[in-house]
Amino acid sequence: MDLLSLTSGNLNYFSKVSPELNCYIKNIKDFEGDIQNNKAFNFTPEFIIVYFLKKVRKAYDQTLKIKDRKFRYRLRRSLLRKYKHSYEVLIASFDIISNQKGIIKWNLHQVAVGNLLHDLGRFVEYSKDLVNSFDHAQMGYKRLKKDLEIESKLRNTLKTINCESNVILEVILKHNIFKYSGNNMYVYLCRDADKLSLLRNYKMQIGYITDLKYLRGWKLSESTKNDFFKLGLVENGNMTTKGDAILRNISYFKQFYFDRTKSIAVKEKLYFKWEAVLKKYVKKVDIDILKKCREINSNLYN
Secondary structure, eight states: OOHHHHHHHHHHHHHHHOGGGHHHHHHHHHHHHHHTTSHHHHTSOHHHHHHHHHHHHHHHHHGGGOOOHHHHHHHHHHHHHHHHHHHHHHHHHHHHHTTOOSSOOOOHHHHHHHHHTTTHHHHHTGGGTTTSOOOHHHHHHHHHHHHHHHOHHHHHHHHHTTOOHHHHHHHHHHTTSSOOOSSOHHHHHHHHHHHHHHHHOHHHHHHHHHHOTTSOOSSOOHHHHHHHHHHSOOOGGGOOSHHHHHHHHHHGGGOOOSHHHHHHHHHTTHHHHHHHHHHHHHOSOOHHHHHHHHHHHHHTTO
């Protein structure tokens, strides 16, 4: 499969309607050129990639209706980030299961489809992104469920590669909930891959956090600090500042399910990048907060 031939039409169109974002679009083109031979894409049906690209294109088209030029620019930039992020999560999922010791027998097609489509709701409800916190997982779940009911080719594609639609739907629905205790291993995998991808691409994450209108300032809120002290975790719904979002991302290191994910984070020294981000943007960080952060990092080695 030639990934670039599938995606070039979309990217050329994005470049035409929003030349001010050409640096972002070029970055995605270069990224796709680097990853098109990645093993993950060998197990992603062409029809699924095209289905995904159509959702991205439709969301991008809808931004043409937005009159506020600055907000339109930020929304389009966010869509491009989420577009690239979807690929990054797909690749991260295969990084996690490669050389993984254990008894899980993965359906690699199912891994690929679930992880590529995990953020489908971001493209369904594009206009809500940045403005407020919304349940994009629920939106994506509803969209795919409806499409499976009306599109026979989508159903047949999944059937051909032995993908269970209920497994994929649960991956989308549960990939971002605070805690998951079910028995769907594909959900655990996507949750790890999603977090690993976000932690790897810290520069993109800071850009995204900066654009979030519903989070104010970089100072840590008292409620988030209290949650972090007690649990080492930060719940999305409790965040009120951009600094809270940085601490939330650091708490991801505590939430990895697979040992393989932890070993990747250690090898790539991801924690130290995020501690540097915390110090840079939050400025004066309580010593107790840093101690808790470093305790989380130490546990990655256990």
